[in-house]
Structures are given as C-alpha cells and as structure tokens.
Amino acid sequence: MNQFLYPLMGITAVVCFLGYFFNDISLSRALQEAIIEFVKFFGGFYALVYVTKVFSTQVLEVVQPESRIKRFVGYNLGLYMLFDIVILIARYFYSVPGIVDFLPLLLAYVIWNSQKYMEVPDQKSILYVVTMTVLFLAIPMAIQKLLYFLMPGVI
Numbered sequence: 001m002n003q004f005l006y007p008l009m010g011i012t013a014v015v016c017f018l019g020y021f022f023n024d025i026s027l028s029r030a031l032q033e034a035i036i037e038f039v040k041f042f043g044g045f046y047a048l049v050y051v052t053k054v055f056s057t058q059v060l061e062v063v064q065p066e067s068r069i070k071r072f073v074g075y076n077l078g079l080y081m082l083f084d085i086v087i088l089i090a091r092y093f094y095s096v097p098g099i100v101d102f103l104p105l106l107l108a109y110v111i112w113n114s115q116k117y118m119e120v121p122d123q124k125s126i127l128y129v130v131t132m133t134v135l136f137l138a139i140p141m142a143i144q145k146l147l148y149f150l151m152p153g154v155i
Helices: 005-017 027-058 066-093 098-113 122-150
Strands: none
Touching: 005 027, 005 066, 027 066, 027 122, 066 098, 066 122, 098 122
C-alpha cells in the first residue's frame, strides 16, 4: 500500500491544490481543499477496510485475510483517486459537462470483476456489488462533507 496508495493520495491533493493557480481562489482555500481531498481518501481507506471486513464476515459469511481486504480496498480506492484526478484536471483546462461526475461509477465494473478474488458466493453477488459500490462512493464523500462542515470558510 505504501508504494502506490499514499503517493496517489498526495498526488490527488497536489492536483486539487493546483486549483489555486487555475481558478480565482485564495491560497488558504486551496490548502483547505487539498487537505480535504487527502483526508477523504486516507480516512476512507481505513473506514472501508473496516466496513468491508465486517460486511464480508457478517453478511457474505466469508472470512477474508486482512491483507486481501486491504489490497482490494487499496486498488479500488486508487482507481477512484485516478478518476478524481482526471476530473479535476479536465475541469482546470476545459468546460466539461456534469456527466463526468459519474465517472467513479465505473468502480461497479471493477467490483463486479473482483467477486472471484474476494470469494463471494454466487447467490450474494448482486448484494456484494451494489453494497460495495455504494460504500466506495459514499464513505469518502461523507468524510468530505463532514470536513466541509467542520472547516470554516469552505463551501
């Protein structure tokens, strides 16, 4: 995880901070945005590892080693960060339509293909895909909204 996940979180925060140079925002606002971007993925990783472990054990009734869960969450969250980077860079240079905000929904396809790796029973595959997709999108977004609420002067 240290080799790709944490540097990718840093790159995402730096790309978010670059909005200071491309948009008319203050330096403090750009720093706040970058911090929020980093923390939403950092906290989201550990929250998703915990929730995935509980979901796998309680609902899917499959005991997973923690290393497998961390790898699964790390790769999917890394893809989510790449989508976020692409969306941010595209917004800096182009007037992109709002449909690009739905790009992270492609995580559902990756999660669908991860069923074999995560040893999901066939009868619970739809539950697994829908729940994991919602969790991967909702937990970082909830952390982001919480930080927006707690930090003064941010939207």
